[in-house]
Amino acid sequence: xxxxxxxxxxxxxxxxxxxxxxxxxxxxxxxxxxxxxxxxxxxxxxxxxxxxxxxxxxxxxxxxxxxxxxxxxxxxxxxxxxxxxxxxxxxxxxxxxxxxxxxxxxxxxxxxxxxxxxxxxxxxxxxxxxxxxxxxxxxxxxxxxxxxxxxxxxxxxxxxxxxxxxxxxxxxxxxxxxxxxxxxxxxxxxxxxxxxxxxxxxxxxxxxxxxxxxxxxxxxxxxxx
Numbered sequence: 001x002x003x004x005x006x007x008x009x010x011x012x013x014x015x016x017x018x019x020x021x022x023x024x025x026x027x028x029x030x031x032x033x034x035x036x037x038x039x040x041x042x043x044x045x046x047x048x049x050x051x052x053x054x055x056x057x058x059x060x061x062x063x064x065x066x067x068x069x070x071x072x073x074x075x076x077x078x079x080x081x082x083x084x085x086x087x088x089x090x091x092x093x094x095x096x097x098x099x100x101x102x103x104x105x106x107x108x109x110x111x112x113x114x115x116x117x118x119x120x121x122x123x124x125x126x127x128x129x130x131x132x133x134x135x136x137x138x139x140x141x142x143x144x145x146x147x148x149x150x151x152x153x154x155x156x157x158x159x160x161x162x163x164x165x166x167x168x169x170x171x172x173x174x175x176x177x178x179x180x181x182x183x184x185x186x187x188x189x190x191x192x193x194x195x196x197x198x199x200x201x202x203x204x205x206x207x208x209x210x211x212x213x214x215x216x217x218x219x220x221x222x223x224x225x
Contacts (some may be wrong), residue, residue, distance in 0.1 A: 003031035009071045009122070011063075013054050013111060014081030016042040018180035019130060021196035023078055023100050023133055023201050029117045030202065033071065037063055038081070054081045054101075054107030057114075064114045073121035078201065079108045080130040082148075086141040102192025104148035105155070110161060113219065116168070128201055131154045133176040133217065160214055168210045171204045176219045 003026075010027045014020040018113025019024045021044060027034050028046040036044060037052040050066060052059040067074055080208040085096040116118055134142060135149035153172055160170035181193035197218065204213045 003030040003206045005030040005076075007203070008032045008075040009035070009067070009073065010076035010123075011035045011067060011074055011080065011111075011115070012218055013037050013107070014079045015047070015078075016040070016044060016049070019033070019175070019178060019194045019197045020078075020080040022198040024046065026195075026198035026202055027078075030205075035067060035071075037193040047094055050093070053103075054079075054111055057101040057110045060107075060114055062137065064111075064118055070119070074115060074118040075122050075125040076205065077111060077115045077119065077125070077127045078130065079111050079127070082130070083109055084145050086155055087142060088141055089143045100144035100148050102147070102152075107149045108152055109155065116163070119168055120166065124125060125169075125171065126205055127156075127159070127168065127170045127173050128207055129170075130157070130197070131172045131174045133174050133219070135174055157214070159204075160212070164212070169204075171213055171215065173216045174199050174218065175200075176217075177223065190223060 001070050010032045012020050012024045013025040016038040024034050024036050024044055024047050033046040035050060036047050037050045039053045041049040050062045050063050054060055057185045072080055085100050109142045113126060129152060131152050132149045134146050135153040156170060156172045175192055177191045179187045179193055200216050200218055207213055
């Protein structure tokens with residue numbers, strides 16, 4: 001994918017490991033100035049790192065104030081930060097519920113709400129929200145996670161309609177089983193690799209300005225039978 005992002009500023013949340021890190025590295029290779037945020041920062045060659053918990057609106061506001069001060073705006077926002085806590089509903093504690101919803105759904109809202117003015121300051125850009133096939137396929141033990149991703153898809157599609165005439169293109173990417181430490185199943189060779197999700201992001205960003213890819217679903221090609 002011939003993606004050229006020189007002079008573009010990108011933020012990747014949850015960008016220090018797994019899918020987020022792969023996306024950050026892909027954008028760096030395309031020439032973007034990349035900022036990553038995480039609750040536990042880790043160095044990524046070629047990227048700037050900000051310690052921030054997207055579930056905390058005050059930290060999100062501070063993060064975007066820093067980006068605006070240092071870069072004058074932002075062209076690309078990739079909302080990737082997420083958590084997964086799994087149990088049947090009767091055993092799902094209010095604290096666990098809020099941790100998942102506050103990060104996976106409210107955290108994306110905070111980043112989009114406070115990030116859109118920075119995108120407008122640059123004349124437009126992209127918002128890519130990393131959702132999940134769990135946004136369409138409920139599973140036992142997934143009450144909080146499913147709810148967060150169903151909500152994320154609805155919010156993202158509404159946001160796309162709200163801002164499409166402001167030169168802001170909004171996309172949802174919905175991976176299935178990805179080979180990371182996230183979730184319950186861990187790594188496996190048959191799963192999607194984080195780099196594959198990063199290439200999907202690159203595909204979305206490389207489209208001509210007249211075209212919007214609004215949703216991408218990604219599945220392992222040969223899952224276990």
